[in-house]
Amino acid sequence: MNQTLEFLYSLRNQGSKFGIERMQEFCKKLQNPQFSFPSIHLAGTNGKGSVCTMLDSIYRAHGYKVGLFTSPHLIELGERIRVNGKLLSFRQIEEWTDQLMPIFKTMKEKDPEMRPTFFELMTAIAFLEFKKQKVDLAIIETGLGGRLDSTNVLDPLISVITTVGYDHCEMLGDKLEQIASEKAGIIKTGKPVVVGWLKQAAREVVIERAAKLNSPIHLLDEETGGRLPQTNLAGSFQRRNAALAQKTVQLLSSTFPVDQPIIEKALQNVTFPGRWQKISKAPTLIVDACHNGEGADASLELWERLPSHAEVWFAACGEERAEDVLSPLLQYVQKVTLFEIDQPRACTHQVLQKKIKNFPGMVKLAQEKDIPQLHQQLSPNSFVLITGSIYLIASILSFHQHAQKSKSSQSWQDLW
Structure with missing residues (x-):
C-alpha cells in the first residue's frame, strides 16, 4: 500500500497537463470503458459539484444505481469515485492502479509526454469501476475547463454548464469568452445542453456552440421565470443549482423516469460536505x-x-x-x-x-x-x-x- 500511495502522491505533485490526447489513448487501450454506461457531463466555474451531488441524490432516491465522479476530495481519495454513495476504498484504488500500471509504463516509455496524469488515472479508474459495477447512470464532473479535460472522452446523454467566471485563467484564458469556449467544449452533437445563469459574453459563446452542433439548448435564466426549487443547501445560488439538476432529470425522464414529489424530497436531503x-x-x-x-x-x-x-x-x-x-x-x-x-x-x-x-x-x-x-x-x-x-x-x-x-x-x- 505504501508504494501505491507514494506513486499516487508523486503523480499528483507533478500537476496537470492540459490536453486530451493522452486520455483518448489511455481509454483506447482500456477498450473505452466510458462508453459502457449512460452519463451526464457537467462543467462550470462554480456550482458543478453541487449540481452533481443533487443529481446523485435525485437518481438514488428513485432507486437507480448511480456512479458519481467529482473532484477534488476533502479527506479521503475515494470521495472522488462513488457508487450509490459508497466511496471507493483505497484498497480498491490500489487494485485498479496495479492493473493499470503496465499500460501506464508502456505509454510513458513510448513518449514521456504521453504519461497519464494523476487526474487522468483517477478518471480511468472511475470509468472502469462504473463499468464493473454496471451502474445505471454515471454523473461526471470535469476537473478543469471542459474541451481538453480528461473527462471529455465521454459521449453523454446530456451536458450541463453551470456558470462561467474567472478562474484558472492561466490555463483557460483571461477573457470570459475564452473560458466559456472551453466550458462549451463538453457540448456534443445533437445532444441537449442545460445552461445556468451566465453573463452575456459567455452566454453568446455557449449559444453559438450549441447551434453549430445542432444541440438543443435550455437556458434556465429564460425558462425558470424566477421559479426555483427548494433545497436544504444554504444560499439562493443553490436554488439555481437545484433548478439545473431538476431540468436535467426532466429532460432525461423518457430514459430515466422520475416523479416530481421524489425529486423535491431528494433536493431537501442533499449531503455536500464543505459547503456552508x-x-x-x-x-x-x-x-x-x-x-x-x-x-x-x-x-x-x-x-x-x-x-x-x-x-x-x-x-x-x-x-x-x-x-x-x-x-x-x-x-x-x-x-x-x-x-x-x-x-x-x-x-x-x-x-x-x-x-x-x-x-x-x-x-x-x-x-x-x-x-x-x-x-x-x-x-x-x-x-x-x-x-x-x-x-x-x-x-x-x-x-x-x-x-x-x-x-x-x-x-x-x-x-x-
Missing part, C-alpha cells in the same frame, strides 16, 4: 469552500447574515483568488486569521497581508499545524467561518473528524 456546513455548535464552526470571485459574489447573502462577533479563518491558493474573496468578505467581520497552508501554490502570509492592508479589525497569522491549538482557544460562544482554499477546509474537517473520534473505519491510507 456547520460542523460544531459550541463553538460554532462553519466550513465553506468559497475560493474565487464568482463564489464570493454568490456568498454575499450568507456573509450579510453573519453575527457581529463572527471571525474568519482564511487561506488561498493564488493572489487573485485571495483578493477576490477577502475584499468583500472582510466587510462583515472584525477578526481574521490568515493561514499559510502546506500546498505549493498557497499564498504566504506576506501576500495575504497585502490584500488586507486597509482592514481595521484584528489580524492573526497561523500555520496549518496550529489548527488544534487555535480550536482549543475558542470559547463556546465563538462563531468562526472557515473559508477560502478547499485545502484549509479539508484540514479543518480532518481535525474535527479526529477530535470527535469519528474517524473512518477505513485504513489510514484513505486519509491524505
Whole structure:
C-alpha cells in the first residue's frame, strides 16, 4: 500500500497537463470503458459539484444505481469515485492502479509526454469501476475547463454548464469568452445542453456552440421565470443549482423516469460536505469552500447574515483568488486569521497581508499545524467561518473528524 500511495502522491505533485490526447489513448487501450454506461457531463466555474451531488441524490432516491465522479476530495481519495454513495476504498484504488500500471509504463516509455496524469488515472479508474459495477447512470464532473479535460472522452446523454467566471485563467484564458469556449467544449452533437445563469459574453459563446452542433439548448435564466426549487443547501445560488439538476432529470425522464414529489424530497436531503456546513455548535464552526470571485459574489447573502462577533479563518491558493474573496468578505467581520497552508501554490502570509492592508479589525497569522491549538482557544460562544482554499477546509474537517473520534473505519491510507 505504501508504494501505491507514494506513486499516487508523486503523480499528483507533478500537476496537470492540459490536453486530451493522452486520455483518448489511455481509454483506447482500456477498450473505452466510458462508453459502457449512460452519463451526464457537467462543467462550470462554480456550482458543478453541487449540481452533481443533487443529481446523485435525485437518481438514488428513485432507486437507480448511480456512479458519481467529482473532484477534488476533502479527506479521503475515494470521495472522488462513488457508487450509490459508497466511496471507493483505497484498497480498491490500489487494485485498479496495479492493473493499470503496465499500460501506464508502456505509454510513458513510448513518449514521456504521453504519461497519464494523476487526474487522468483517477478518471480511468472511475470509468472502469462504473463499468464493473454496471451502474445505471454515471454523473461526471470535469476537473478543469471542459474541451481538453480528461473527462471529455465521454459521449453523454446530456451536458450541463453551470456558470462561467474567472478562474484558472492561466490555463483557460483571461477573457470570459475564452473560458466559456472551453466550458462549451463538453457540448456534443445533437445532444441537449442545460445552461445556468451566465453573463452575456459567455452566454453568446455557449449559444453559438450549441447551434453549430445542432444541440438543443435550455437556458434556465429564460425558462425558470424566477421559479426555483427548494433545497436544504444554504444560499439562493443553490436554488439555481437545484433548478439545473431538476431540468436535467426532466429532460432525461423518457430514459430515466422520475416523479416530481421524489425529486423535491431528494433536493431537501442533499449531503455536500464543505459547503456552508456547520460542523460544531459550541463553538460554532462553519466550513465553506468559497475560493474565487464568482463564489464570493454568490456568498454575499450568507456573509450579510453573519453575527457581529463572527471571525474568519482564511487561506488561498493564488493572489487573485485571495483578493477576490477577502475584499468583500472582510466587510462583515472584525477578526481574521490568515493561514499559510502546506500546498505549493498557497499564498504566504506576506501576500495575504497585502490584500488586507486597509482592514481595521484584528489580524492573526497561523500555520496549518496550529489548527488544534487555535480550536482549543475558542470559547463556546465563538462563531468562526472557515473559508477560502478547499485545502484549509479539508484540514479543518480532518481535525474535527479526529477530535470527535469519528474517524473512518477505513485504513489510514484513505486519509491524505
